[in-house]
Amino acid sequence: MKTNYLDELNNSQLEAVRYNDGPALVIAGAGSGKTRVLTYKIAYLLENGYEPWNILALTFTNKAAREMKDRIGRQVGEQRARYLWMGTFHSVFSRILRAEASHIGFTSQFTIYDTADSKSLLRSIIKEMGLDDKTYKTGMVQARISNAKNHLVSPTGYAANKEAYEADVAARVPAVRDIYRRYWDRCRQAGAMDFDDLLMNTYLLFNDHPDVLARYRNQFRYVLVDEYQDTNIAQHSIVLQLTKENQRVCVVGDDAQSIYSFRGADIENILYFTKIYPNTRVFKLEQNYRSTQTIVCAANSLIEKNERQIQKEVFSEKEQGEPIGVFQAYSDMEEGEIVVNKIAELRREKDYGYADFAILYRTNAQSRIFEEALRKRTIPYKIYGGLSFYQRKEIKDVIAYFRLVVNPSDEEAFKRIINYPARGIGETTVGKIIAAATENETSLWTVICEPLTYGLVINKGTHNKLQGFRELIELFIGTQGDKNAYELGTDIIRQSGIINDVCRILLPRI
Numbered sequence: 001m002k003t004n005y006l007d008e009l010n011n012s013q014l015e016a017v018r019y020n021d022g023p024a025l026v027i028a029g030a031g032s033g034k035t036r037v038l039t040y041k042i043a044y045l046l047e048n049g050y051e052p053w054n055i056l057a058l059t060f061t062n063k064a065a066r067e068m069k070d071r072i073g074r075q076v077g078e079q080r081a082r083y084l085w086m087g088t089f090h091s092v093f094s095r096i097l098r099a100e101a102s103h104i105g106f107t108s109q110f111t112i113y114d115t116a117d118s119k120s121l122l123r124s125i126i127k128e129m130g131l132d133d134k135t136y137k138t139g140m141v142q143a144r145i146s147n148a149k150n151h152l153v154s155p156t157g158y159a160a161n162k163e164a165y166e167a168d169v170a171a172r173v174p175a176v177r178d179i180y181r182r183y184w185d186r187c188r189q190a191g192a193m194d195f196d197d198l199l200m201n202t203y204l205l206f207n208d209h210p211d212v213l214a215r216y217r218n219q220f221r222y223v224l225v226d227e228y229q230d231t232n233i234a235q236h237s238i239v240l241q242l243t244k245e246n247q248r249v250c251v252v253g254d255d256a257q258s259i260y261s262f263r264g265a266d267i268e269n270i271l272y273f274t275k276i277y278p279n280t281r282v283f284k285l286e287q288n289y290r291s292t293q294t295i296v297c298a299a300n301s302l303i304e305k306n307e308r309q310i311q312k313e314v315f316s317e318k319e320q321g322e323p324i325g326v327f328q329a330y331s332d333m334e335e336g337e338i339v340v341n342k343i344a345e346l347r348r349e350k351d352y353g354y355a356d357f358a359i360l361y362r363t364n365a366q367s368r369i370f371e372e373a374l375r376k377r378t379i380p381y382k383i384y385g386g387l388s389f390y391q392r393k394e395i396k397d398v399i400a401y402f403r404l405v406v407n408p409s410d411e412e413a414f415k416r417i418i419n420y421p422a423r424g425i426g427e428t429t430v431g432k433i434i435a436a437a438t439e440n441e442t443s444l445w446t447v448i449c450e451p452l453t454y455g456l457v458i459n460k461g462t463h464n465k466l467q468g469f470r471e472l473i474e475l476f477i478g479t480q481g482d483k484n485a486y487e488l489g490t491d492i493i494r495q496s497g498i499i500n501d502v503c504r505i506l507l508p509r510i
């Protein structure tokens, strides 16, 4: 239902919503109505001459984008809201990259490697290069490469960078630059981009193709960015590419809530925003609507110790509220019990429902202790952010088939399913295929399509098995145009033998 939303804003929120003449930085304390401001600002732009496709809003989660789009839809009509460009950096940029892939040497069917794919490829490379995998741990190597990409440093730039090399030598991993080069080439051969590439390649696309950049600059007449404190150099640079000329940009964030510095987010971005855009108007949202005064004061007392910050006075007009309790436990088991006992006590005394409680912990592994304690007391609970559907083995297997059908060069998908379900193609054969592909700078798929051309030395039996696999994938490739994803998925799980394999595991043995 359409409401007069401007009435629902306090003065600073209203000013931030209405100011659209130049760069705006909205510093928003926790619970101060940041989402409300972003949502209403977009609605306001739509009512003041902007078309939905002229607005680009970048968020940090798809959930946040969906929720904002729904809210805006209620305000301006779903039909209009549908055409907004709103999503995470990664989803919006992958959409742009698919449309412009040919400019940067990819096809629009490129695969996106998730973290597990990247790690698996790095593991292969480290092995092929004969490096010690205890020194060259995949997680560490991946973090270094990711850090380079988030700073827009290519393998060539990395190899030429004395500082990076010295840091690697000091950490006793001097070969990182060679691994990076190989990883980069292999992703290209596989027609694949990892998450960091989605940012870096967008930057390169805009940087190297001024005509393409001009088109998107023209289209995105207003750019909004949420959680700006967590943007990294790559994200920040793309925003700058798009908005340097017309200066219609609004970023919202809170320097006190920066949580991603470990993965390249740079607090400098928000602190120096006003330097990069000298005409910036700064708006501060300081009233917290979510928490009691006690909680806001406790948070302020910690934040005031930050050495570098943008000054603000967060306050709450809610009641004082109950004091915060601190309990010490001797072990994680005891901690679980204290928390669960407290829940039981509060439910008894204050008549709270189960849904009134939330338990926060730092890492997923800690959930088990709380789960055990809750189960002991038969308290129902729901876990958020556990293993996602798409991370389950069976789903990843089927998706790998889809990936290979769409992009046969995809190395990680290939390795995942070449012998799944088991078809007698062992690691030695896969090693030979990888070696031939690397030597000839081509994909694994090309090698198995023409094993003789690429000098693949295998016996007749293995040759037939590879041919069987190839024919299977070609069959799916041949029919994909006539089938929808559901039908193709059904063919894949039946004809590849996945369904039999899964049922064999599930069926009781007689």
Ligand SMILES: Nc1ncnc2c1ncn2[C@@H]1O[C@H](COP(=O)(O)OP(=O)(O)OP(=O)(O)O)[C@@H](O)[C@H]1O
Pocket (backbone or CB within 6 Å): 008, 009, 010, 013, 028, 029, 030, 031, 032, 033, 034, 035, 036, 037, 289, 290
């Ligand atoms: N002007 C206002 N008057 C009354 N309530 C408000 C106002 N602005 C925001 N709120 C309420 O404050 C709460 C927090 O708002 P919102 O979710 O937009 O904050 P946020 O700044 O995005 O929070 P965070 O960054 O901590 O996630 C919501 O319940 C919202 O309805």
